[in-house]
Amino acid sequence: MRKILCTLTSLFICTVLFVNLFAETAEGDKQPVAHVSFWFDTEDYILPAADDAAKRLAEIFTEQGVRATFKIVGEKARVFRDRGRDDVILALSKHDIGYHAEYHSIHPTPAEYEQQLGWDEGVKAFMRREGRGQRDLRKIFGVVPSCYGQAGGSWVPQSYAALRNWGILLYLDETSHVGLGGKPFWYCGVLNAVHLSGRVTRMGLGGEEDFKRGCQRFGEVHKRVLEEGGGLISIYYHPCEWVHRQFWDGVNFARGANPPREEWKLPPQKSPEETERAFKYFAKYLEYVRTRPTVQIVTAREIGALYPDRAYQGPFTRDDLLQMGKHIQKEVTFLRLGDRTVSAAEMLYLLAKAVVLFDGERQMKFRHPIVEGSLREGATLSIGGGFGQEEGLLFFETGDFSEGIELKFLYGPSGTWSETIQEGTFPWKRWVEACRDFLEEAEDLGRIPAAIWVAGKPVAPQDFAASLGGIARKLANTRLFPERSFVFAKEFPIERGNFTAGKYVSEDRPGLWGWVIFPPDFRAPKMMELGKLQAWTIKPAILLEP
Ligand SMILES: [Zn+2]
Secondary structure, three states, X not given: OHXXXXXXXXXXXXXXXXXXOOEEOOOOOEEOOEEEEEEEEEOOOOOOHHHHHHHHHHHHHHHOOOOOEEEEOHHHHHHXXXXXXXXXXXXXXXXXXXXXXXXXXXXXXXXXXXOOOOHHHHHHHHHHHHHXXXXXXXXXXXXXXXXXXXXXXXOOOOHHXXXXXXXXXXXEOOOOOEOOOOOOEEEOOEEEEOOOHHHEOOOOOOOHHHHHHHHHHHXXXXXXXXXXXOEEEEEEEOHHHHOEOOOXXXXXXXXXXXXXXXXXXXXXXXXXXXXXXXXXXXXXXXXXXXXXXXXXXXXXXXHHHHOOOHHHOOOOEHHHHHHHHHHHHHOEOOEEEOOEEEOHHHHHHHHHHHHHHHHOOEEEEOOOXXXXXXXXXXXXXXXXXXXXXXXXXXXXXXXXXXOOOOOOOOEOOOOOOOXXXXXXXXXXXXXXXXXXXXXHHHHHHOEOOOOEEEOOEEEOHHHHHHHXXXXXXXXXXXXXXXXXXXXXXXXXXXXXXXXXXXXXXXXXXHHHHOOOOOOOOOOOHHHHHHHHHHHHHOEEOOOOOO
């Protein structure tokens, strides 16, 4: 029953989405749409008036027939329940529910406890410390949270693996720790609507003047987004902003302060008139935004359908392989191939798999005849031989080299190998063995190992990737005989890889940790290095075309 219900629900969601995704002109031409997501970090579990503010905001959206996303802190959800605020829970449950950490600002916050940890223990620490909150959200709201976003500036790379374990596949927040061109992107196998810079806007909550300025600013962002082909615009707030004069956590947990619960202070509050005025103008702002032509209000849960990952939706061609080879030799970073993108990690996996397949010690299924009249579609051909035996290499003449290759997601390495070999030339068979060994270890660990063993010697993953790029180019460029004749070079060299994907993750710098809650002089160089290694997985997310 549950399965049927889920299927029906997703069918319904898909139908709704596809009907509304793109605006259609009278002539039937599709034009870009700005997908505006309003999200609220619902976190103040100290000031009770913040509960009412969350409810009021939910009602404003409900009255206007659109849905918002409430990213809720675990402790906040429990506070709704323990204060008997079923009315608030009910009002919010008409909207999308995301997750916003277990305690948010009680020390240690995620970046504080992950600061010195490696990958595996860091993922475990995050799951243990933040797991309860997302479980409580499931119990209290009856849904798997649609997204996660970090507390303040407490971003940690290890959170992504925990999110995937929990089935949360969208990271929705604003921070400068990781970003790609101000648009949504994939990182660690999770869709990120993060660091959207020019696509983020908001209105001040002061009254008429703020409202006018807010509408004008939205107009500018909206225009620019349409010029760029549409896509996501982020508008975010905290419900407590409508009722407080100062953030609840700044009052209690600033600069590392960690008072016990009985000493927590209430933040100073706005007057009822100020609060009322802020709600009134916010309702007007929402009305302004949602009634713009070519605006579609979307929840976090709908964002995933706008940015599907097509790399996992079908095989890659020989031309794709050639492009990947050329690209990764120059730069170890993502590549766009038509309407899909592949990360450096995905390319490494595909190239290694192609080398192993190429070696031909398996049965290959062909979709296309190879030699006119000799093989029919779907025929199975046993590819024997191997290096140096031309008949062993037939399958590249067909279109899809990855026939039978299932792209698997891999995380980036969890560390760097201190000494790796950077030159040398090895026979084809040694590379095949290295690829087999790499695939076995990578699939076992679920990530790229820190070193890959070629002829018994450790090679850094970026060098291994560049070397496979060179090999793949030779494979893809060669035709079978007579014009298809294929001759392997006897040996292939190690090439130096230039891992540039890391630049999309910030350096550890003082400004990165400017959140007032962090202890003074907080830094996390080791953790940001881990973050850079995970940039093996970064790639742009491509908006579904009309
Ligand atoms: Zn927050």
